[in-house]
Structures are given as C-alpha cells and as structure tokens.
Amino acid sequence: MEISPLTVNRLSLYLRCLHSLEGEGVGRISSLELAQQFHLSAAQIRKDLAQFGEFGIRGVGYEIPNLIERLTSLLGLDRIHPMIIIGFGNLGRALAASIGFNSGNFRVVAGLDNDPAKIGRRVGGVLVHDASETAAVVAATEAEIGVLTVPAEAAQANYDRLVAAGIRSILNFAPTRLSLNAAVRTKDVDLRIDLEELSYFLSS
C-alpha cells in the first residue's frame, strides 16, 4: 500500500509525543488521551497506525515503549543516515553546525562548495570538498541525503550532479522549481513561499 507523506509526517509527530511521554514515565496511553494532550485527532491517530498493523490493545490503549519501537523502525530511525550539504553559504553552514538538524540518526558527513576559499576548510566539524567531486564524495561517505543550500540559479546543476552521483534523496532549500528525477525522493523547503503565505494572510 502506498502511504501518503501526510500520514508519514504525523507518524513523526506521534513518535515525538511518545518520547516526551516516555520521559515522564508514562507506560501506556489511549488514542484519546494522546490526542487531547497534543491537540491531535484520536480517530486519525488510530487510522494512521492501523495502516501498518495492529499496535494497540483493545479496551486498554497503546504500550508506549512498544509503539515507540514500531514507529522508530517504520520511519527508518533505527539506523544512521549520512547527509551531505551542498552550498556552504549562511544556511548550509548553519545546518551543518545546528544540533537540531545534525543529531539523532542524521549526520552531516561532508560539505560541497565551488568557492576555493571554502574548499578544504573544516566548517562546524564538516570538511568542505570541491563540488566537482560530488560523485567521489557521495561514494566515499555513502551519503543518503543531499541537502541543497545553493542559490536558485545553481540548484538544477547541483541537483543533477547529486542524482548522477547516486544520492537516494534530496532536501532542497533553493527557491526554484527543479526538474525532478523520479528515482530520487525530493522534498522542498521553500522559506520564501512560507513567508509569502504569511504575507497573504496578513493582508487578507
């Protein structure tokens, strides 16, 4: 069955809530309690989980440690995901150094840039390579995720190079419409569009 990204994103959310409950020592919880505590929908929690099997106990609820384990495994968070960052401008550098981004199972293992002043440097613990060596760096680091933080004009060329290098997925911050390769899962983070949405609702 094909799972929607909306569902997957909610699973992430549920997992985060469960970790927080586990930290408080709670051992089990019903969909209703979970929904009320975190402003979610109980029916949706059950529907989302039910797509992957029967995780709960009728009349009781869900065992938190068990559910955490199942969701962690489902989301692929039981193994390390090496990432490379392409474009060491402000945003690329910040993400390389950010503990929120570079933590848990996600590890920034290398950087790429085309600026000679940056190549060979170690920025926030990450060594920056020449972007022309994308293929070699992807192969050597076994990077699974490429984080595109280059200017819009450079995005398509760097995207194509990442795809050719055999990367498996891409998180794109460049504010441009990439011509996509179906074999590589790509997720856009377009802050310009986010701001313009806020602008619209400010004015409306």
Place this chain on the structure above:
Amino acid sequence: MEISPLTVNRLSLYLRCLHSLEGEGVGRISSLELAQQFHLSAAQIRKDLAQFGEFGIRGVGYEIPNLIERLTSLLGLDRIHPMIIIGFGNLGRALAASIGFNSGNFRVVAGLDNDPAKIGRRVGGVLVHDASETAAVVAATEAEIGVLTVPAEAAQANYDRLVAAGIRSILNFAPTRLSLNAAVRTKDVDLRIDLEELSYFLSS
C-alpha cells in the same frame, strides 16, 4: 471566501514563474504554456486565479505584467514586512544574514536572545536585544512576523511572549507542537519531520 494555504502557495509559485518569464521579455502566456514550462497543471492555474477574479483574456491568455501586478498585490508583496528573529543560534544567525530570506519585501529588523554574550551585538547587520524586551522591540520596529529559532524547550514561552507583544504572524522552526493562539497566523517549518519523511521513503 476562505482561500486555502495550498492555493496561496501556488500563487507564490506562479508569481515566481511569471517574474522569470518577464525577465526573458515574454509579454503574455496561456495557462497551458505556463503549465508545460514549469510542470504545473493548467486547469489548476485557471481555478486558482479564478478565485480572485477574471485576470485573463479568453482566446488569448494572461498579460504577464498585469498578472504580476495583481498577484503581487494579492500576496501583500507591494509593501515591506518587518521581521524579528527570536533565538540567535546557528539557524537564527543564518536567516538574519541570508539574502534569500532577508530580501524582497521581507526585512529582518531586529533580533532577540536571552544570552548576555549576544545581547547588544550586531549580527549580520541586525541588533540583538534582550528577549525580556520582546514587547518593546515589537512595538518599536512594528514587526509583523516573528521568526522563532529557539530550542524546542524555549519555544512555547517565546511564542506566548510574541503573541502578547502583538505580533501578527509567526514562522516557527522549533521542533515542537505549540499551543496556538487563533489570532496569530503560525506556520511551522519542521526540518526534523522533513528528514524523517525522507528516511521513511528511503526504507520503504
């Protein structure tokens, strides 16, 4: 009529495409050509635009300068939107300095942090104030958008302070589920969830 954020986000996209065409000297375009060039849906372009009036000429298409003007005005991009950044860690600093973020009609006019080492400093052209002075800073700068780049634990407190200070909208980067105030439009950018989505589809 209540417009969906999905529609608004596509308007941003259309506007971007139109700017690019205008730069190439194209004067008018049909929904079909626009769709083909940028991998969009012609029917959806027409439906989206039709929600706001009749912008096109039947049998001909859309006048690009005219449509750009209408969309710019619709999205509220014909005036400046002052922004403040709350939390001058890696991400906050990067956004303050990033031309992609801090450009066009969006201007970072001040920063807030609770670290004495940062307060009073000018980082990337932006003066950092004590977070306890949120209300005064919002009033003085007339900031419309608050960009929350604090750690998850600090997010709710800073959110509440922004709301109390009279901010109109918030872009939240903290990976947490905020308890929201309905009067303040809030948009989440949750990079952790984006990465976990990629992780899921890597494994599945």
Place this chain on the structure above:
DNA sequence: AGATGTGAATGAGTTCACAGCT
C-alpha cells in the same frame, strides 16, 4: 466496560470537459 480497528459518510482538493467570451 472501554478502547481499538474500520467501513461508511463527509469534506477538501484536483482534474475533466465544455459553455462562453474575445
């Protein structure tokens, strides 16, 4: 008794297909 898991109902969003202008 009480909460899960799920078909059925509703709602949101997209695509189709064509009437109506220019």
Place this chain on the structure above:
DNA sequence: AGCTGTGAACTCATTCACATCT
C-alpha cells in the same frame, strides 16, 4: 479558432460511528 472560467466528476483525506476484541 482558441483560451478562459466553471460546474460536474473524481480522487484524496479526514471524521464519524460502531462492531470487535480484551
């Protein structure tokens, strides 16, 4: 003739409500 604007059809997503199980 050709493209917009739009009701109708369809697909996707969420919510409801209850049979099912512990």
